[in-house]
Every structure is written in C-alpha cells, then in structure tokens.
Amino acid sequence: MLFAFCYGHISLSPMSRDRQCSQLASSLLSWFAANARDLPWRRTRDPYAIWVSEIMLQQTQVKTVIPYYDRWMRKLPTIEALAKAHPDKIHKLWEGLGYYTRVRNMQKAAQQIIAEHDGKFPQTFDAVLAFPGVGRYTAGAICSIAFNQPTPILDGNVIRVLTRVYGIKTDPREKQTNAQIWHLAGLLVNEAALPRPETLCFASRASHLNQSLMELGALLCTPRSPNCTACPVQKLCVAQKERRQDQLPNLAKREAVTKRRCIAFVVERDGKYLVRQRPEGVVNAHLWEFPNAETGARVCDPQHTTAKGWGLSITASKPLRTIIHSITRYRITLEAWRAEPAAASAKLPGHWLTPKQLDQLAFTSAHKKILAHLGAPFSKSAH
Ligand code: SF4
Structure with missing residues (x-):
C-alpha cells in the first residue's frame, strides 16, 4: 500500500522517505566514525558494562559519570559481583549520582540474571526490558550497542535531533508525536542495519547509528545555539532550512518551581x-x-x-x-x-x-x- 508520511508540515512519498532515511543514516554513520568521543564504555561490547553506563547516564552528564563508571567497574566488574555486593557498598559507589532506586533495581536485575539466566546477560530485547528499572530506551540502547540489534532508542538528545531534522512541530511528550518519533528512530536504525555490499563494518552499524544520534545531540545539536554549520545532516534538516532550531523540540512548559x-x-x-x-x-x-x-x-x-x-x-x-x-x-x-x-x-x-x-x-x-x-x-x- 502506498501512503505518504507527514513530518510536521512536510509529506514524503515512501520513495523519498526511504532515500532521506538512507542519506541520514549514511551521513550520521560517517560523522560518528570520525567524531565519536572516546568514552570508557565505548571500548567494550560487554552488555553488563554498557548497562551500567546507560543507567548511570540517565539524568547525568557524561563527564560526571566517567569517574563513577570507572570506579564501579573496578569494584564490581561482573554481574555476579553486583548480585552479591552488600547494599551499603552499592549505595556508596552511587553516592552523589542521585535517584538511588536505579542502583537497587540494578542489583535486583543482577540477581535475576544469576537466578534465571544462568548468570549470562540475556540477548533478547524482551528479556532485557523485563529487568526492574529498564525501560524501552535502556533495553534498546543495550541491545543495539552490545549486540548490534536494530532496536531504536529515544532520549532527550535523540528527540531534539529528530524533531529538528524532520521539523516536527507538536509536543514530543504527547502520545501520538512520541510514537511518531519512536517510529522514525526505528526506521533509521533498521536502515543502518540493512546489509550492504559496500559496507565493511556491518557488525556495528545499528550500534553506531543509535550512538551517532545521541552524540550529535550532545555535541552539535545542543538545546541552545546548535552548531549547524558543522552538522553532518544540515542539508536534510528542516529546522536548519527554516531557521526554527530554537523552536524545536516544542516542549510544553514544566511545572513551576x-x-x-x-x-x-x-x-x-x-x-x-x-x-x-x-x-x-x-x-x-x-x-x-x-x-x-x-x-x-x-x-x-x-x-x-x-x-x-x-x-x-x-x-x-x-x-x-x-x-x-x-x-x-x-x-x-x-x-x-x-x-x-x-x-x-x-x-x-x-x-x-x-x-x-x-x-x-x-x-x-x-x-x-x-x-x-x-x-x-x-x-x-x-x-
Ligand atoms: S542542522 Fe542544526 S538543527 Fe539540524 S540536526 Fe544539525 S545541528 Fe541540529
């Protein structure tokens, strides 16, 4: 069935949409290959380490997380070590990161992995999603980064990039818009994961595509004053074309302090x-x-x-x-x-x-x- 896709004010035929998706994915992957920061959790494919980093990075900046991550991996290098650790130890290692339910959920999940998965980190999205404290974003991030599965991710950075690139005018917290952005994130990561004869590094394309969206949001497509001139997708970006970067994403005002x-x-x-x-x-x-x-x-x-x-x-x-x-x-x-x-x-x-x-x-x-x-x-x- 042929149908048009509407992003904000623009409608795309399936063919244009596929071409745009393919150009976006390819630009993002090339840019990421040349510009990705060397972060400790990017030097491994260990799902446990990636899980730890993803939970720590929720609500917290990369530079704050690095020393916490390094210390955690030194003291609790395995799922088993986390499962057995004394609660005082895990709280002390988390001290200052806040939202302490996260660390307690991680320990519960580690104990679940020992009891139900023979101590091995499961490799299916649904199994990862079933862990306490793991939502759709975190499960997608772990499965894509550790296992190169085409599972989409959507955090604040990715929402900013996608609403700007596609010129999405509605509030991304609204159910319908949110579903639309998840869909776009899914199209992109699936596009990246398609086997292509010219692609040498197929084993990490889904992983790198997701990370490229996060990285672009962190380094160039920032909330204020995005650096569009250095952006790899500027020619495809509706917000840049229409000078509406400061209006997108269109987030409703938060409650007063x-x-x-x-x-x-x-x-x-x-x-x-x-x-x-x-x-x-x-x-x-x-x-x-x-x-x-x-x-x-x-x-x-x-x-x-x-x-x-x-x-x-x-x-x-x-x-x-x-x-x-x-x-x-x-x-x-x-x-x-x-x-x-x-x-x-x-x-x-x-x-x-x-x-x-x-x-x-x-x-x-x-x-x-x-x-x-x-x-x-x-x-x-x-x-
Ligand atoms: S061109 Fe500018 S607004 Fe568009 S994605 Fe790049 S940095 Fe963001």
Whole structure:
C-alpha cells in the first residue's frame, strides 16, 4: 500500500522517505566514525558494562559519570559481583549520582540474571526490558550497542535531533508525536542495519547509528545555539532550512518551581555524630543523613521549633552551613545547625558514629556537603 508520511508540515512519498532515511543514516554513520568521543564504555561490547553506563547516564552528564563508571567497574566488574555486593557498598559507589532506586533495581536485575539466566546477560530485547528499572530506551540502547540489534532508542538528545531534522512541530511528550518519533528512530536504525555490499563494518552499524544520534545531540545539536554549520545532516534538516532550531523540540512548559525549607542538626558527643538511615519506601531510601525535618515557610525561628521536636537544643547563633539544592521541581534550602541533646538523659533516635565510620556510608548529596563542611577526615572520599 502506498501512503505518504507527514513530518510536521512536510509529506514524503515512501520513495523519498526511504532515500532521506538512507542519506541520514549514511551521513550520521560517517560523522560518528570520525567524531565519536572516546568514552570508557565505548571500548567494550560487554552488555553488563554498557548497562551500567546507560543507567548511570540517565539524568547525568557524561563527564560526571566517567569517574563513577570507572570506579564501579573496578569494584564490581561482573554481574555476579553486583548480585552479591552488600547494599551499603552499592549505595556508596552511587553516592552523589542521585535517584538511588536505579542502583537497587540494578542489583535486583543482577540477581535475576544469576537466578534465571544462568548468570549470562540475556540477548533478547524482551528479556532485557523485563529487568526492574529498564525501560524501552535502556533495553534498546543495550541491545543495539552490545549486540548490534536494530532496536531504536529515544532520549532527550535523540528527540531534539529528530524533531529538528524532520521539523516536527507538536509536543514530543504527547502520545501520538512520541510514537511518531519512536517510529522514525526505528526506521533509521533498521536502515543502518540493512546489509550492504559496500559496507565493511556491518557488525556495528545499528550500534553506531543509535550512538551517532545521541552524540550529535550532545555535541552539535545542543538545546541552545546548535552548531549547524558543522552538522553532518544540515542539508536534510528542516529546522536548519527554516531557521526554527530554537523552536524545536516544542516542549510544553514544566511545572513551576516550589520552594521548600529544611533544618538539619549536627550533634556531636564524645567524638561521635548522631545520624540515621532513611527507611525503605521513601525518597533516597537506605541513604544516611543527619537528623532533619522540613519546616513551614512562615515558622518563626524554625531551627528552635524543629530541634525541640527532636529532643535537641540549638547551640549556635547562626547555621553551620546553608545548602540550596534541587530535586525534580523542588528548590530546597537546607540549614545545618549545631545542636545538643536538650536533656543529658535524652534517648535520641539514630546511631552515634565516628567520622571514620561515617566516611564509609552513603549520604544524600546535601548531607554529604554538611559532612564535607565538618572537615577532615570527612572531606576525603572513601571511594
Ligand atoms: S542542522 Fe542544526 S538543527 Fe539540524 S540536526 Fe544539525 S545541528 Fe541540529
């Protein structure tokens, strides 16, 4: 059946579409061969290593991930090592990357691989997709990069590139548009995977095509001021032709930022500090922190009111440190105050640990900054 394909305002016949797809794939592959960054996870086809890198790269920049990845692969080089690792160890290795459910899901999946796949990383998309914490993007990335399967991927970078190249005007988060972009990503990777007599390096074309889209989005087709003059697909790009790069992708505005305020307490006794581990089922579960609570915006002297609730009293006239950080749409101001037990006999909930013991535990990013502020030996990393 003959039908036309519509991308934004343009309609393409199947023949034009195939030709355009083939030109795009070939330009992207040539560019990637000459310009791909030498990243540690690109030096291997080990699906475990690629999986680790893909999970770490979610919401996190490449330069931040590299030292985490190197350390992780040194300490937990195999699926078996991850499956058997103590939860404190995996949290410590992840400390600072955030979204800690990711690391717990990875361990569950590793244990699943040992139990259900005889310790070998499965090679089918559906089996990989069945792992906890693995969605369509991650399964596609692992199967294409490790096994050269033509499984499409769609992350923020790829969405930006494809909506610009095809001039897609609608919001890529909308269901129909999102399905359309997945379809385009599928056409491209399938095109790259077609056996061609002139192609020498067939064994990595699906892998390289997907990586080229991500790489183009990271290096040239950036959110602001894309470098179109250096772009390998500029002649095929609708956004470039129509000077609409800054309008695409057409993402709906995110929710407004909400401000929140928290107070934490640094309580020291005989060289030990009072800390607690966050319980199961809450944000940052299993991570460690100083006693703390959220305060209402209009509470007068919130540090004293909050300290009272913990059985503590403040011992300073100003905070030890104020940390401002963001989690999703929340902008949180955390004040750390020195405090002491309100009564000598008070039994306070939590653990009293030495600096050396604290240095072995994984803390939330904000509380890690309080530790760093307390000075050596906290400031030294245990990694
Ligand atoms: S030409 Fe410009 S807008 Fe189009 S894909 Fe390349 S960098 Fe992005």
